[in-house]
Amino acid sequence: MKNLLSILALTIAITSCDSKASERLTTPANNNYVVVLDLSDRIIQRPDQTEIDTTAIRAVFEKFEKSVQRNLTVKSADKFCVRIIPQNKSSLPVSYFENSLSIDMGKFSAAEKLKKLETFKSEFSNQLRGLYQQAFLGNKNSDFAGVDIWQYFNEQINSDLDGGYNNMVLVLTDGYFDFEDKQHGFTDKQHSTTTTPLLNKMTGNEWKAKADTLDLGLVPVKLNVPAVWQICGIQSKAGDNDLLEGEKLSYLWKKWLKVSGATIVKEPIMNSSSKKIQGLIAKSI
Numbered sequence: 001m002k003n004l005l006s007i008l009a010l011t012i013a014i015t016s017c018d019s020k021a022s023e024r025l026t027t028p029a030n031n032n033y034v035v036v037l038d039l040s041d042r043i044i045q046r047p048d049q050t051e052i053d054t055t056a057i058r059a060v061f062e063k064f065e066k067s068v069q070r071n072l073t074v075k076s077a078d079k080f081c082v083r084i085i086p087q088n089k090s091s092l093p094v095s096y097f098e099n100s101l102s103i104d105m106g107k108f109s110a111a112e113k114l115k116k117l118e119t120f121k122s123e124f125s126n127q128l129r130g131l132y133q134q135a136f137l138g139n140k141n142s143d144f145a146g147v148d149i150w151q152y153f154n155e156q157i158n159s160d161l162d163g164g165y166n167n168m169v170l171v172l173t174d175g176y177f178d179f180e181d182k183q184h185g186f187t188d189k190q191h192s193t194t195t196t197p198l199l200n201k202m203t204g205n206e207w208k209a210k211a212d213t214l215d216l217g218l219v220p221v222k223l224n225v226p227a228v229w230q231i232c233g234i235q236s237k238a239g240d241n242d243l244l245e246g247e248k249l250s251y252l253w254k255k256w257l258k259v260s261g262a263t264i265v266k267e268p269i270m271n272s273s274s275k276k277i278q279g280l281i282a283k284s285i
Contacts, residue, residue: 030106031067032079032165033060033285034227036157038173039135040087041144045174045235048274050132053172055274056232057082057128059281060170065121068105074113077106083160084131085147092134100127146179150193153260154221167227168285174271175234175249177218191219195252202248211251218256226263230284235271246270 035057043049064080071078081102084094103120105113137143149171161167177195179185185193192198198216202208211217231253236245250268257265266284269277 030071030077030079030165031064032162032167033064033067033081034160034167034169035060035082036152036160036169036171036173037082037084038147038149038171038233039084039090039092039132040147040174041141042174042176042233042235043132043135044139044141044144045237046271052233052271052274052277054128054132055278056170056172056281058124059278060168060285061124063168063282063285065117068117073105073117074110076113077104079104079106079162079165081160082131083156085149085152087147088145089143090135090137090145092131097127097131097134101131142180145181146184148179148184148193149173149177150185150218150221153223158222158224161225161227163225167225168230169227170230170232170281170285172233173231174237175231175246175253175268176237186219190215191217193219195249198252199242199245199248207244207248208251211248216252217259218252220256220260223257223261228264228266228285229257229262230266230281231268232277232281233271234268 037053043053046052061080064078067078068076079102081104082098084092084098086094100123103117105117108116157169161169175195177185177193179194182196187194187197195218198211198218201214201216202211204210231250234246234249234253236242236249238245242248250270253268254265269280269284271277272280
């Protein structure tokens with residue numbers, strides 16, 4: 001009888017452990033979706049750039065929604081946020097739009113979650129439209145000072161990530177780190193915080209071998225939190241003068257993220273139609 005009770009107790013203990021292990025395995029992890037916006041003169045390079053950008057942002061939001069649903073909404077602690085890289089000369093109310101385009105399901109009670117999500121969704125399109133209307137500073141490149149992507153990554157990006165989450169980051173940018181003020185940033189022989197000095201050295205058909213040999217690249221930052229990184233919207237300004245410039249920008253981004261400590265770097269997405277970019281983002285994040 002004593003042996004029977006021991007076996008029964010052991011069986012219950014094992015079943016309990018297996019149940020807890022199964023629960024841990026089947027409970028979806030929470031996700032943190034971060035969209036980082038470069039609202040420099042890239043937004044006037046194409047007549048449909050606003051449509052492309054907003055479609056890309058919605059594609060990430062749809063991924064967030066699906067994650068919330070997988071976590072049964074009332075249990076979800078998923079996050080979605082839009083972050084705007086500051087730009088001199090711009091009167092854009094950055095804090096207002098970042099707050100209105102961000103939601104953290106973990107901050108709400110189970111009873112509040114569904115209503116809060118529905119309210120956020122109902123206002124989302126209008127907030128996006130307002131953001132891009134106010135981000136438009138003029139019809140000329142000189143109307144935009146340029147955003148300091150390097151500085152934002154060096155000082156701010158880690159605070160947008162969460163070590164307890166699966167982090168997915170989409171950066172909407174044409175790939176350039178440059179400014180109207182050519183003195184902005186710093187450069188040494190091999191590294192720079194802007195892209196033009198590096199692109200000037202990446203010449204000829206053997207540009208990649210040259211860049212590897214000289215260790216050309218952007219000055220590394222410290223990316224402390226694991227994340228999946230997707231750069232979207234790479235677009236050359238060189239035109240026929242350098243048909244490979246988009247490829248060179250992609251090379252610089254991938255190398256920079258990896259040497260800065262990024263865990264997963266997806267192949268950068270070139271600027272294209274909104275429909276194509278929507279599909280690519282759906283697969284990559």
